């Protein structure tokens with residue numbers, strides 16, 4: 001039943017992104033048009049993410065589907081309308097008094113929502129009333145799905161510096177700016193200070209701030225690390241019922257055994273939770289041992305450097321909470337990239353991104369980029385290929401039993417090679433066939449034969465000899481050079 005359903009769904013979404021301009025090729029691409037089985041544009045051969053397509057809702061659906069039927073369903077919200085689960089990890093605007101790091105994170109508060117103005121209230125000197133009375137409903141942190149800019153906004157309430165004693169002496173400053181930053185994604189923790197500190201600990205060019213290089217990096221990694229066609233048979237090309245079944249089993253297995261999403265916490269807070277025994281960072285007393293002289297946050301599982309108290313760390317349930325990572329160290333063991341949105345695959349003591357977990361389990365077709373669930377496939381040029389996908393990159397002709405040439409690590413058929421890539425012999429002016437031996441020197445090429453690779457002065461064969469090359473001419477000696485070029 002399930003398989004039939006998947007088979008029916010298997011019409012590729014060829015309409016998505018259609019016509020979008022390529023950001024890399026500009027006018028040279030007529031607009032995105034999905035190749036019928038490669039995951040690239042037919043016109044310019046770039047990927048979908050290189051084209052100007054708003055990916056957010058598609059990405060959210062993809063990640064939603066990834067976590068469907070897993071224990072991480074808290075990350076997704078079922079959409080009532082079409083039943084497609086959606087991820088709500090994206091786009092949050094966090095407003096904090098600037099700079100965020102000036103605020104100390106009280107460990108006990110890091111699991112509760114601390115709206116910026118509530119923080120301000122709590123250190124408000126008595127008498128300096130702002131009109132709100134304790135116990136009133138506090139304003140919620142600003143989390144709204146609009147791509148706001150990074151421009152600072154004025155506070156309508158006055159945040160007070162952390163030191164309450166100085167606040168008693170110093171007149172309450174007016175117009176202290178609140179810094180409001182929109183992130184494409186931020187860790188889903190209640191304490192916004194902790195979330196912002198986590199992001200600050202990432203390399204600047206990888207921070208997912210809307211409209212920056214970091215946001216583009218996240219988007220690119222979202223496509224690269226979590227290929228839709230690694231999780232959804234309907235995104236694959238022409239699977240047969242057996243392949244669909246194999247894929248469904250594979251997906252079920254990684255959802256049960258490997259897939260997870262990181263948790264951001266302070267090490268000292270995690271120590272309390274762990275010592276407390278029963279999960280949930282809610283009710284914590286001071287457990288014996290923790291907080292005492294013996295407690296240290298330990299070492300990062302990736303770089304082996306010490307973790308720091310007061311700085312957020314990443315934990316992974318699958319790895320066990322005795323392991324922890326620096327935010328910038330929570331990377332895939334194969335590509336070394338930050339795990340996008342902290343989505344990980346844990347296997348044999350190693351952290352993988354989705355793509356490289358897949359590669360560790362199954363061969364991947366270098367033609368269509370899908371994992372291969374069929375027993376029959378071919379290996380060529382150090383890569384794996386579906387039998388029907390070892391094709392010319394330019395004209396899609398099947399290359400089994402044909403002469404082909406590797407150009408830019410892509411196989412091309414001989415006719416396409418002769419038309420698009422072959423070089424001319426500087427001596428006889430004929431195209432050098434792919435099978436022919438050739439000599440290249442700078443911009444120039446010759447048939448590696450006596451009648452072509454010879455001295456332009458005395459016609460002596462230069463194969464295996466010292467030679468001089470000048471403007472496509474070859475010489476055995478200075479004398480021959482002088483004789484030929486006046």
Ligand SMILES: [Zn+2]
Pocket residue numbers: 021022025029030031032033041042043044045046051
């Ligand atoms: Zn294109």
Ligand SMILES: [Zn+2]
Pocket residue numbers: 022023024025026029041044045046050
């Ligand atoms: Zn392009």
Ligand SMILES: [Zn+2]
Pocket residue numbers: 300301302303304305325326329
């Ligand atoms: Zn580290």
Ligand SMILES: [Zn+2]
Pocket residue numbers: 225332333334335336337352353354355356
């Ligand atoms: Zn990877």
Ligand SMILES: [Zn+2]
Pocket residue numbers: 365366367368369370385386389
């Ligand atoms: Zn393939």
Ligand SMILES: [Zn+2]
Pocket residue numbers: 392393394395396397412413414415416417
């Ligand atoms: Zn071809």
Ligand SMILES: [Zn+2]
Pocket residue numbers: 425426427428429430446447452
């Ligand atoms: Zn020649």
Ligand SMILES: [Zn+2]
Pocket residue numbers: 455456457458459460475476477480
């Ligand atoms: Zn000569």
